[in-house]
Amino acid sequence: MNKLRLVSLIFLGLIFSCTNSTEEINDFNETNDAIITISDFEITINENPNANQYLGTVYASTNQGNIVFSIAEQSPIGAFEINSNSGDISVLDDTLFNFDTHPIITGVIKVENADLFETANVTINLKDINEINASDFSVTLQEMPSINQSLGLIEATTGEGSLTFSIIEQSPNNILEINPSTGELKVLYVPNFVGNPIISATARVENNETFKEINITVSLNIPCNPNTVPELNAFYPMNANAMDESGFNNNGTVSGAILTTNRFSESNSAYYFDGVDDNIQIEDNDQLYLDNEFTISAWVYPEEIKSQQILRKGSHVNGTSSAPFGLSLSNTNDVIFSITAGGTLVQARKQGYNINEWFLVTGVLIDQTMYLYVNDELVAMETIEGDIYNDELPLVIGTRLSLPSSTFKGKIDDVRIFNAALCPEDITELFNN
Missing domain, CATH: 2.60.40.60 (Cadherins)
Structure with a gap:
């Protein structure tokens, strides 16, 4: 009887001990379930932020495992985005951050850990600024x-x-x-x-x-009429002679100037002037009577910095009867486009020219404005008043009075006179060709 009681007591003790161990394990498991802690996000910023601008971070944590951030909803849609790993919120569409249309931007952030998730509210208050x-x-x-x-x-x-x-x-x-x-x-x-x-x-x-x-x-304003095709009133390409190849046959008479190489090193394709008394003259004709719109142009290769005429209608200097138009270089190293209008000689000047190299000089007149180009670059502008004076004197290439004080020293080629204003692109074409 004593042995049976002892065995019963021992059996009951084992049952009680096992029951306590199971309850302790269950209590441990319950206290170690995964949990997520998250806080709502609210911020006030100036309207019109930059795209991708950082706004802040949704703070969340878990006691085990990893969490992932996502946007469950937002208004307006597409305003902001969130980094799935860090919870950083940034501007997605900056155009939606306008106080007048969306003074408050809201959303719901979902934070997940496996099958467990929590949410947090996002509130972005926009501050009206002085636009x-x-x-x-x-x-x-x-x-x-x-x-x-x-x-x-x-x-x-x-x-x-x-x-x-x-x-x-x-x-x-x-x-x-x-x-x-x-x-x-x-x-x-x-x-x-x-x-x-x-x-x-x-x-x-x-x-x-x-x-x-x-x-x-x-x-x-560099006016020209792109719908007008300027026609040549005179063209002297200096190809072995001083013939006018415009079609009007106003040919030149050569005095002293000799044929030489042009800018392409082609023989007998330009004229050389000695700087003393050489010239080419074209008798007065209807094509040389220019009105309120024209273009004159020539390629030159000066060998000295001196007073020297490239081309000139007439020989007078100042006053009512001074030359109607001309191109020249000065002893002060200027490139000059001259016109006499209303009894006054007006000059558009560009300071500085190089010797022993070819360059294109072009003068354009339209709407009482003179434009001087060197190569294809506009370098000076002047305005005139009144009508252009037209004389009955010859067009002279290379001099004014066949004196050293006015005669060109170097080469001249491709003298052109147009009856209209060339556009800048036309002058660029002359320069490139």
Whole structure:
């Protein structure tokens, strides 16, 4: 009887011990289930952020395993995105971050760990800022401007506060300036307009942290009629003679000048002038009576810096009866396009020419404006008043009075006179060909 009781007690003890161990294991498993901790996300930012701009991080954690972030919903759709690993939120579509259309952007973030997930709310409050309304600036000038000449005002407004204006880039440099308070655009440096018929710049209009960039375009009007095909009134290619190949047969008479090589090293294809008294003369004719639109052009190879005529109608210098038109070089190293109009001699000048090399000189007149080109580059502009004086004197190539003080020293080739204004692309074609 005592042995049976002892065995029973031992059996009951084993059952009790096993029961306690199972409960402890179950309690351990319950306290170690995966959990996710997450916080709502709220931020206030200025409207109009940059695309991909970082906004902040949704903070979440788990006691075991890894978590993955995703967007369950958002309004407006496609406004922001979230990094699936880090929880970083950034701007996806910056156009949706506009206070006027979406002052508050909302969403729900889902954080997952295997089959377990939690959600958090996202609230992005947009702050209304002072928007700037500003338009691109464009102006076309009819003549060469002067220093400090006003080109106009940059049109810009803001809701409140004041605006500041600045030029952040321009091409060519140092040609335009802007009043930082008023936005008035002025000419800072005139010579840079020469050879640059289009000036471009970028201006910045600022209001505290807000700014807007606008484009500036200043154009010089270089008129021509693209629908008109200029015809040659005279053309002297100097191919073994001074014959006019325009079709009008106003041939030249050579005095002293001798045939030489042209810019392509072709023999007997240009004329050499000795700088003393050589010349080629073309008698006065109807084709040399030029009115308010024409083009004159010649290739030259000067050997000295001196006063020397390339081509000239007539021989007078100043006054009512001075020469109607001409191209020349000066002893002060200028390239000159001359016209006498309204009794006044007007010259468009470009300082600086090289000796012992070929270059193209072209003068264009249209709408009372003279344009001087060297090669295919516009280098000077002048305006005239009144009618062009037309005399009955010959067209002279290479001199004015067959004296050393006016006779060309070097080579002249391809003298052309057109009855209309060549466009810039036409002059480029003359230069390239």
